[in-house]
Amino acid sequence: MRILALLLFASVLVATLAGCGGASGSATSPGAIQLQREDFVAVTRGLRQATSSAQREMAAARIAWPLIAEGLPASIPPATRPAVSTASRMASAILVPAPMSQTQAHLLTGPAAHIAGLFAAFSRLTERGWTLTGAAAVQIATGSPAAAAFARENVALYIDSVYDGHFDAALIGKSLLAGYRLLGGEKAFGGTLSQAEADALANAYSPATERLYPHPKVKLGS
Numbered sequence: 001m002r003i004l005a006l007l008l009f010a011s012v013l014v015a016t017l018a019g020c021g022g023a024s025g026s027a028t029s030p031g032a033i034q035l036q037r038e039d040f041v042a043v044t045r046g047l048r049q050a051t052s053s054a055q056r057e058m059a060a061a062r063i064a065w066p067l068i069a070e071g072l073p074a075s076i077p078p079a080t081r082p083a084v085s086t087a088s089r090m091a092s093a094i095l096v097p098a099p100m101s102q103t104q105a106h107l108l109t110g111p112a113a114h115i116a117g118l119f120a121a122f123s124r125l126t127e128r129g130w131t132l133t134g135a136a137a138v139q140i141a142t143g144s145p146a147a148a149a150f151a152r153e154n155v156a157l158y159i160d161s162v163y164d165g166h167f168d169a170a171l172i173g174k175s176l177l178a179g180y181r182l183l184g185g186e187k188a189f190g191g192t193l194s195q196a197e198a199d200a201l202a203n204a205y206s207p208a209t210e211r212l213y214p215h216p217k218v219k220l221g222s
Contacts, residue, residue: 133158
């Protein structure tokens with residue numbers, strides 16, 4: 001159930017394709033490769049700046065996720081709403097560095113454009129997913145019977161968005177290392193971006209650090 005995720009990701013995809021398109025045609029020329037490396041360094045620096053905020057969201061997600069992975073029951077456990085609220089607040093505070101912002105991401109070329117797209121999807125999907133899940137929990141707990149029923153029927157979309165956002169974040173590390181190799185690795189980047197630095201960033205955005213478990217079991221309309 002990635003309906004909401006796909007809708008939210010659409011704008012990110014446009015920016016990503018624009019960035020990749022900018023590198024077409026002369027992508028193998030020395031000037032184009034150099035531009036891709038510069039963009040790649042800018043994005044990796046942005047990822048490094050955002051890591052602490054992403055880790056805070058993940059810490060909150062590890063607490064809240066087991067409480068919602070199977071949906072929201074008619075009687076919300078006391079711990080659920082504050083845990084989701086904290087996760088929502090941490091997701092809203094994820095730093096989106098300038099090179100990966102909506103206003104600048106479309107200028108990126110090569111592997112940097114794809115990485116920026118994954119990060120944007122992560123930040124947007126988690127923020128909106130947690131926020132809407134929290135709103136659904138409030139409606140189930142305090143809303144009218146009709147509002148509570150609507151919230152229970154649709155909360156799967158919001159929960160899936162949280163999961164999908166973290167799934168995208170977990171792909172960043174693999175994409176980063178692939179892009180690093182494609183653009184020449186440590187020999188090409190020199191002191192600007194060492195292999196150790198690339199490995200550390202890849203680890204920070206890997207399945208081990210960003211995937212949520214268990215897989216969501218709630219179904220739309222349940």
